[in-house]
Amino acid sequence: MLTSSALIAILTWGCAPKTGKIAQTNASISIPFEEYDLDNGLHVILSEDHSVPFVQVNLWYRVGAKDEVEGRSGFAHLFEHLMFQGSEHMDGEYFGPLQRIGARINGTTNMDRTNYFEGVPSEQLPLALWLEADRMGFLLPALTQEKLDNQKLVVRNERRQSYENRPYGMTWWWLFENLYPDGHPYHIPTIGKHEDIDAANLEDVKDFFKQWYLPNNASLSVSGDFEPAEAKALVEKYFGGLKSGPQPTPILEIEPTVLAEEKVIRKTDDVPHHKVWLAWHSPAVYAAGDAELDTLSSILTAGKDSRLYKALIEETQIAQDVEAYQVSMLLGSFYVIEATASEGNSPDDVVAAIDKVIAELKASGVTEEEVSLAKINWEASFYRRMQTISSKANQLNGYHVQTGNTDYIGTDLARFMNVTPAGIAEATKHLGAGRVQLHIGPQAATEEEGN
Amino acid sequence: MRISSALIAILTLGYVPNTQASVDTSWRATTPEPLAPRAFQLPEAQTATLSNGIEVSVVENHEMPLVNVRLAFDQGGWTDTEDHVGLASVTLDMLNEGAGDYDAAGISKATKALAANIGCGAGDDSASVSLNVLAKNMEPGLDLLATVMLEPTFEQDDWDIMKMDRIAGLASARNNPSSMAGRAKDRLQYGDTYKGMLKTEEDYESMTTEMMKDWWSTHLTPGNARIYVGGDTSLEAVLPMLEARFGAWTGAASDAAKPSSVAANVDQTTIFLVDKPGAPQSVINAFRRLDISPTSDAWFDTYMANMMFGGMFSARLNLNLREEKGWTYGARSGVRSDYTRGTWTASTSVKTDTTADSISEILREVSEAKTTRPFTAEELENASGYLLGSRPVRYENAGTLLGELQGNWLYGLPDDWITAYADNIRAVTLEGAQAAWTEHIQAAEISILVVGDKATILEGLQGLGLTIVHLDSDGESL
Numbered sequence: 001m002l003t004s005s006a007l008i009a010i011l012t013w014g015c016a017p018k019t020g021k022i023a024q025t026n027a028s029i030s031i032p033f034e035e036y037d038l039d040n041g042l043h044v045i046l047s048e049d050h051s052v053p054f055v056q057v058n059l060w061y062r063v064g065a066k067d068e069v070e071g072r073s074g075f076a077h078l079f080e081h082l083m084f085q086g087s088e089h090m091d092g093e094y095f096g097p098l099q100r101i102g103a104r105i106n107g108t109t110n111m112d113r114t115n116y117f118e119g120v121p122s123e124q125l126p127l128a129l130w131l132e133a134d135r136m137g138f139l140l141p142a143l144t145q146e147k148l149d150n151q152k153l154v155v156r157n158e159r160r161q162s163y164e165n166r167p168y169g170m171t172w173w174w175l176f177e178n179l180y181p182d183g184h185p186y187h188i189p190t191i192g193k194h195e196d197i198d199a200a201n202l203e204d205v206k207d208f209f210k211q212w213y214l215p216n217n218a219s220l221s222v223s224g225d226f227e228p229a230e231a232k233a234l235v236e237k238y239f240g241g242l243k244s245g246p247q248p249t250p251i252l253e254i255e256p257t258v259l260a261e262e263k264v265i266r267k268t269d270d271v272p273h274h275k276v277w278l279a280w281h282s283p284a285v286y287a288a289g290d291a292e293l294d295t296l297s298s299i300l301t302a303g304k305d306s307r308l309y310k311a312l313i314e315e316t317q318i319a320q321d322v323e324a325y326q327v328s329m330l331l332g333s334f335y336v337i338e339a340t341a342s343e344g345n346s347p348d349d350v351v352a353a354i355d356k357v358i359a360e361l362k363a364s365g366v367t368e369e370e371v372s373l374a375k376i377n378w379e380a381s382f383y384r385r386m387q388t389i390s391s392k393a394n395q396l397n398g399y400h401v402q403t404g405n406t407d408y409i410g411t412d413l414a415r416f417m418n419v420t421p422a423g424i425a426e427a428t429k430h431l432g433a434g435r436v437q438l439h440i441g442p443q444a445a446t447e448e449e450g451n
Numbered sequence: 452m453r454i455s456s457a458l459i460a461i462l463t464l465g466y467v468p469n470t471q472a473s474v475d476t477s478w479r480a481t482t483p484e485p486l487a488p489r490a491f492q493l494p495e496a497q498t499a500t501l502s503n504g505i506e507v508s509v510v511e512n513h514e515m516p517l518v519n520v521r522l523a524f525d526q527g528g529w530t531d532t533e534d535h536v537g538l539a540s541v542t543l544d545m546l547n548e549g550a551g552d553y554d555a556a557g558i559s560k561a562t563k564a565l566a567a568n569i570g571c572g573a574g575d576d577s578a579s580v581s582l583n584v585l586a587k588n589m590e591p592g593l594d595l596l597a598t599v600m601l602e603p604t605f606e607q608d609d610w611d612i613m614k615m616d617r618i619a620g621l622a623s624a625r626n627n628p629s630s631m632a633g634r635a636k637d638r639l640q641y642g643d644t645y646k647g648m649l650k651t652e653e654d655y656e657s658m659t660t661e662m663m664k665d666w667w668s669t670h671l672t673p674g675n676a677r678i679y680v681g682g683d684t685s686l687e688a689v690l691p692m693l694e695a696r697f698g699a700w701t702g703a704a705s706d707a708a709k710p711s712s713v714a715a716n717v718d719q720t721t722i723f724l725v726d727k728p729g730a731p732q733s734v735i736n737a738f739r740r741l742d743i744s745p746t747s748d749a750w751f752d753t754y755m756a757n758m759m760f761g762g763m764f765s766a767r768l769n770l771n772l773r774e775e776k777g778w779t780y781g782a783r784s785g786v787r788s789d790y791t792r793g794t795w796t797a798s799t800s801v802k803t804d805t806t807a808d809s810i811s812e813i814l815r816e817v818s819e820a821k822t823t824r825p826f827t828a829e830e831l832e833n834a835s836g837y838l839l840g841s842r843p844v845r846y847e848n849a850g851t852l853l854g855e856l857q858g859n860w861l862y863g864l865p866d867d868w869i870t871a872y873a874d875n876i877r878a879v880t881l882e883g884a885q886a887a888w889t890e891h892i893q894a895a896e897i898s899i900l901v902v903g904d905k906a907t908i909l910e911g912l913q914g915l916g917l918t919i920v921h922l923d924s925d926g927e928s929l
Binding site for chain 2: 051052053054088089090093095096097099100101102103104119120121122123124125126127129130133134137138149150151152153154155156157158160161162164165166167225230238241270271272273302303304305306310313314317320321340342343373374376377379380383384386387388389390
């Protein structure tokens with residue numbers, strides 16, 4: 001048996017009546033933790049979980065692709081790669097010393113932030129903290145042109161593998177550049193342009209490191225099997241001596257982009273089917289309307305009883321698949337409905353069918369039952385995604401960095417539990433005439449369409 | 452905006468200017484000593500048997516109020532006949548489309564009302580029907596699972612919709628470079644049997660709901676089933692619930708014989724080329740069939756040899772192709788097994804103009820691991836350290852152990868496979884791994900499958916001096 005201690009305390013439960021009638025549930029959730037700041041401004045979050053002899057170290061830096069400068073798209077992510085190439089006191093691949101002790105190590109970059117994490121056996125906590133501190137404080141002495149040149153090639157191959165050599169792989173590129181005007185922090189997707197990646201030089205790396213990679217611009221989250229006093233002493237030992245720097249000012253707010261009318265973009269590519277994407281600007285993550293639109297996604301496309309599934313697939317078979325979701329970001333999100341036209345149906349027919357469902361939605365709203373069903377499942381999804389120590393470490397850091405409240409999980413769940421049909425009706429106003437309509441279809445088939 | 456201003460406030464308060472002069476940091480160059488090691492206890496499964504003979508295994512884990520129940524069958528795509536490839540997979544998918552009094556939307560709605568997920572699916576080797584549900588909803592969740600499992604309706608209308616989706620999926624598979632490689636590799640490795648039989652439009656067009664019903668009643672029987680339960684429950688709690696729903700279910704094990712070993716597909720190293728005009732990268736799969744399986748003496752030696760070669764980020768293959776050359780985002784190799792013993796595959800996607808050079812490097816690494824650069828004690832320590840150190844956390848959820856127990860059952864592994872695993876890894880010696888590499892992997896005959904832009908890469912490939920066989924997108928020779 002792994003453990004019997006409930007590390008995430010379920011404080012209250014609503015009861016589902018045995019009649020099968022759906023009831024409003026009223027649940028809450030919390031993750032125990034403590035937090036404090038070092039003198040140099042590094043935020044520290046500690047969350048014990050002794051279920052397995054394992055500890056997860058997770059660091060968020062408040063810098064992402066949105067903070068890149070003109071002509072250096074893709075740089076935040078390229079920089080993340082360089083963080084694994086060695087630092088002054090451990091000049092070599094970080095994967096070596098970490099993998100040999102069984103670490104699961106990686107980093108990710110998105111528009112809004114960069115994170116680094118390694119899960120290690122409990123007794124190796126000092127090694128993980130040592131390495132994270134060394135690259136936070138001492139990356140540049142180990143930086144070389146050779147390392148930069150190599151990782152530029154690697155990242156450009158990542159671009160080829162994950163975007164260019166994958167059917168519909170350029171979708172994000174086309175959505176972002178049409179949703180956000182030139183010069184907007186979200187205009188170019190995180191992976192960046194080949195020529196910008198290629199142009200990055202050592203000075204760029206040094207400047208970026210000095211500007212953003214500071215203890216006072218980072219948050220360290222440690223979850224798992226550790227003794228708090230021991231962990232605190234280790235954190236102080238390795239991170240305490242790192243120097244803070246001028247407080248960076250990542251972009252946190254921007255005038256919302258408004259699409260006055262519909263932009264229709266038609267692309268042909270080496271793809272098997274005609275697909276369409278409808279994308280609207282929507283509220284920033286955690287802002288009013290965010291949870292309502294996520295709930296709407298469930299009502300529109302979760303399961304075979306969902307509205308768009310029934311209209312586009314079950315009843316008419318006009319589409320092969322349909323999915324609604326929100327791309328949630330700090331400066332503003334966007335809401336997407338994507339569908340693949342089935343054989344013999346045009347993308348325009350699919351868009352018309354989707355628009356009909358949206359029109360009905362706007363005219364009559366959603367039902368109490370639809371909202372209740374969606375909520376029950378959002379509640380369970382919170383438990384499902386908190387099942388691992390590594391996801392808890394990352395979630396605590398995310399809440400701290402993005403909301404300023406590490407203890408946000410209960411509030412986060414409440415956002416979903418408080419969604420009402422009226423709230424969804426209000427949020428549905430975001431799905432207006434101003435939107436991007438993207439079609440991607442096979443070359444030959446698109447030419448035939450002109451017949 | 453509320454959130455953003457809160458964030459600004461935190462950042463501002465967090466900054467404390469540091470005016471210290473530079474200090475000696477040389478102490479940082481010393482790798483920290485580990486803390487006292489902490490004991491790891493493998494979770495344990497409890498087992499019991501329903502009155503019809505179905506074995507039930509339960510792994511408790513009470514961290515989350517969730518329970519997972521999987522009805523697993525040692526039946527899957529391997530039972531398909533060449534006329535109806537995909538029948539097992541379609542049959543499983545259809546269970547969720549209508550059962551008892553429910554239509555597809557009804558199942559979906561009933562599942563949502565319990566905050567449950569019901570998943571049905573078949574792979575090549577096995578099939579499963581699973582429920583993930585909030586612990587408080589176990590009884591109604593199991594009712595639903597039993598309905599889906601025992602009373603599927605196989606309606607023609609639902610099959611018509613799924614057929615459209617399946618046929619469209621074939622076009623996607625023939626278009627996506629990774630899927631193209633996967634299909635061609637299966638075709639080459641398994642020939643006209645087992646995974647080598649690729650699904651086609653004709654298979655789906657000719658499939659009937661009657662065939663699905665037959666497959667369901669013949670193959671998804673208690674005689675072919677085991678039940679795996681994990682999460683916030685116990686054997687005592689779940690056994691009566693399962694007995695009530697599945698204890699009276701009847702049906703003997705089917706008598707179909709599982710696939711046995713397959714002959715190697717080449718007798719000399721050969722390049723197989725699938726054209727993908729304009730592709731910016733080439734997908735490369737270098738592979739060969741092994742003459743051993745997990746129950747062979749040499750299995751762990753071979754497994755560890757591969758770990759050093761390409762089984763992890765910091766293994767030779769990736770360090771060369773990615774970290775030294777920059778030709779790829781990543782390169783790995785793996786030793787796998789199925790009902791027909793083992794296979795070895797090295798795979799990567801490389802920039803188109805480095806295709807031939809990358810193949811040369813892969814072959815050079817394969818060969819030099821035997822000759823001029825044998826594996827080292829440090830590499831072996833790295834590999835075993837990685838496998839053993841990363842192991843405990845894999846058991847933080849009940850699913851890992853249950854999955855391993857299911858693997859033991861499907862592939863007939865010894866009962867102590869899981870408990871002896873760590874000792875088996877530790878017992879591998881450098882000599883043993885080196886010998887295994889030489890005997891089981893480093894040999895002349897390797898198949899090198901390339902999905903890439905033929906117009907650009909063919910000349911370079913011809914320069915390698917190997918036979919080149921051209922394939923279509925279904926892996927057939929042109």
